[in-house]
Amino acid sequence: MPSPKEKVAPFAGKRPRGGSREIRLTEVATLARVSPITVSRALNNPQVVAPETLKRIQLAVQQLGYVPNRLAGSLSSSRSRLIAAIVPTVTHSLFAASIQAFSNAMSRAGYQVLLGLSGYSDVDECQVLDALLSRRPEAMLLIGVARSSALRARLLNVNIPTVETWDMTDTPVDMLVGFSHHDAGVAVAERFLARGKRRPAIISANDERAMARREGFIETMARHGIDNVAQVLVKPPSSVAQGHNSFATILAERPDVDAVFCGSDLLALGVLSEARARGLDVPSRLAVCGFGDLEFSADLVPALTTVQMDGSRIGMTAAHCLIDRLDGSPARPKIDIGFTLVGRETA
Known part of the structure; x- marks a missing residue:
């Protein structure tokens, strides 16, 4: 954290959203209490600027949201389009x-x-x-x-x-x-529950949106007394191979699993392939739901239940x-x- 001496005064100018106002290098110089040429040196050759001065300039740049204009001098219009x-x-x-x-x-x-x-x-x-x-x-x-x-x-x-x-x-x-990705997870859990599935699993990527779907799914299952959802998280972007391997991992630990919510249709395709190889009937023995409604999803045999968005x-x-x-x-x-x-x- 910077010391009190290194702090810069708050910027007092107005920045109306949607306007064309552009933060200028001279404003950074004023806020950092240095000359514009010093700001220019700090941005282009920081090693030649004294550390304390450089820190003040960096704080001013951050506070104002100043971005060096790489196109300066090459544009005759102020609009980039x-x-x-x-x-x-x-x-x-x-x-x-x-x-x-x-x-x-x-x-x-x-x-x-x-x-x-x-x-x-x-x-x-x-x-x-x-x-x-x-x-x-x-x-x-x-x-x-x-x-x-x-x-x-x-x-x-x-x-x-x-x-x-x-x-x-x-x-x-x-x-x-x-x-709402959270609500999408809720909807899938409710569909599984309506079909009498009580031993669910989820295979999901670990990015923010996929984790929100996971949260909605698990919370809904918990509200119905199911708090032992089997889970495998994979690194995005997801793939068919991840679906294969993740479902095999789940079956090794929970052979009685009867429903799998997959964070993508590609993961679901991998699960269906692994289920077929093991002789697990879909959907009577195992229900599967994907996410994304990719082009192939409706043409699979059996056709894939999934979450569709436009x-x-x-x-x-x-x-x-x-x-x-x-x-x-x-x-x-x-x-x-x-x-x-x-x-x-x-x-």
Whole structure:
């Protein structure tokens, strides 16, 4: 923690959300009580600046949300027409559908989308954010919500229109388009219970959204007196092989398991394959539910029961929220797209 002497005074200027105001290097210099040239040296060659001075400048940069303009001198307009998007991966078709719909809508409005991949890491997400912000985007899209305090503070300080997606929270940074993963887990548990399943298991990735589904599933089972849910957590992105191996692990410990909620349809495909290899009938002996309703899910034999959400609609709605805000119109702060539990043959 910095000593009292190293603290800088609070910034007193107004930063209205949705406006085009840009934090200037001279403001950082004023707050840090140094000259603009010293700030420039600290940002470009920090080793030539005295440690105490460097720390004051870094504190000022953090407090103001200042980002060096990598495009300075190369743009004749103050508008970049760029929209930054941070996604954990593009290998997941649901995320890809959202990004495609989002990019198409922004392109029609005269904007281009600049994509950054975070890989399910809070640290990488902050680094990707800084790299994207240095290109001076006019707005920001996130797949997921900003859960880390560092990322949230950065987005609030930068103060450009921001839409978080694919999740729900009571405290969005700005705008939110998504659905409740917790409620999705509740819905799957209730379906299993309605079919008399009392020895459930869950195979889930360990990212924030998947863990929210896990929480809803386990809490619902507990309310019905079932507190021994077998669990296997895997590293995202999930795969068919993880489903195979995880279900084998569960059967070794709990051979009487009669229902499995899988955090993705790929995991569910692995479970179904392993169940078939062991002669376990689905759904009479074993119920299986996935998440995502991927293209193959309805065509499996038996067809996969799964949770469906409209990724394209999420992307399109998020784009319209940003376009409205950039055009100066008010936008709804929170839009719940919802989900559908698609009942098929496996549960």
